[in-house]
Amino acid sequence: MTTINTSEDLLRLLREDPEFYEQARRLILTDELITLPERFATFAARVDDFIAKQEQFNEEQRQFNQRVDGFITQQEQFNQQVDGFIAQQDQFNQRVDGFIAQQDQFNQRVDSRFDRMERDISHFKNRFSESQVADEAGTIAMAMGFTLTRVLSNSDLVQMTQHLATQQLLQNDLISFTRADLVLEVSDEPGNHQFIAVEISHTADRRDTDRARRNAEYITRFTGQPAHAAVASARNDNNIQGLIDEGAIWWYPLEDDTDGAETQ
DSSP: OOOSHHHHHHHHHHHOOHHHHHHHHHHOOHHHHHHHHHHHHHHHHHHHHHHHHHHHHHHHHHHHHHHHHHHHHHHHHHHHHHHHHHHHHHHHHHHHHHHHHHHHHHHHHHHEEEHHHHHHHHHHHHHHHHHHHHHHHHHHHHHTTOOEEEEEOOOHHHHHHTTTTGSSHHHHHHHHHHHEEEEEEOOOOOOOOEEEEEEOOSSHHHHHHHHHHHHHHHHHHHHSEEEEEEEEEEEOOOGHHHHHTTTSEEEEEETTTTTOOOOO
16 A cells, blocks of 8 residues: 655655546546547647638639639730720721711712703703704694794793783792793684793603793783693603693694604
8 A cells, every 4th residue: 555645755656656647637627627638639620620721712712813813814905905996996987987978079079960961961952952943833833723923032021021910920930931932923713813832841841831831821911812831842741741631731742853762
């Protein structure tokens, strides 16, 4: 049996007898203190595992950030390329707009030139038609069943406008009347004086028929004599064919020598 007299004896026994040491430790320490090293070791292991996982997460986050940075860099490069493309497109659009403006100006010049050419050709055809009609005044009168007395001049028409009946007419209409293409004074078989107001055009349209009918109306108003409206043309607009068919205006056909086309 071991005798303990001093503290040194107790310490030596604790060092030499593990069983006694364990019983003394349990007597002195609580269960919480006894299990503390084991619990701390478990905690430390968990902390180490958490740190390892955190480091792994941080690495993954770093790699992700690198990929994001790479994507941002690529996006910035793409945006620069898009900006460059847009700038080039703007320059191209400006060149296209400039070309369109030049083309519009060219088209306007061409249209203007064609308009002038068309007016010149129309004027030439009308002058040619007037030349034909001037030589055929008697034929026109005969074709309408009259005998030509005379061809009225511009002075004769101006003299007509001195009638009191002109006071209610517009000045422009009177001037237009004095510029009538052709006015014939004719007589019928019994010898009664009448007039024929003729408008001459290569292609007659409603403007010609309206002028001829207006001039005939004015002549009757100014002279009190019957007046007939007629057009002399190589061709007729479809809009006036009904007037010709119903006898509202008489048509004297001209030869279409300007282009070899046949009359309607």
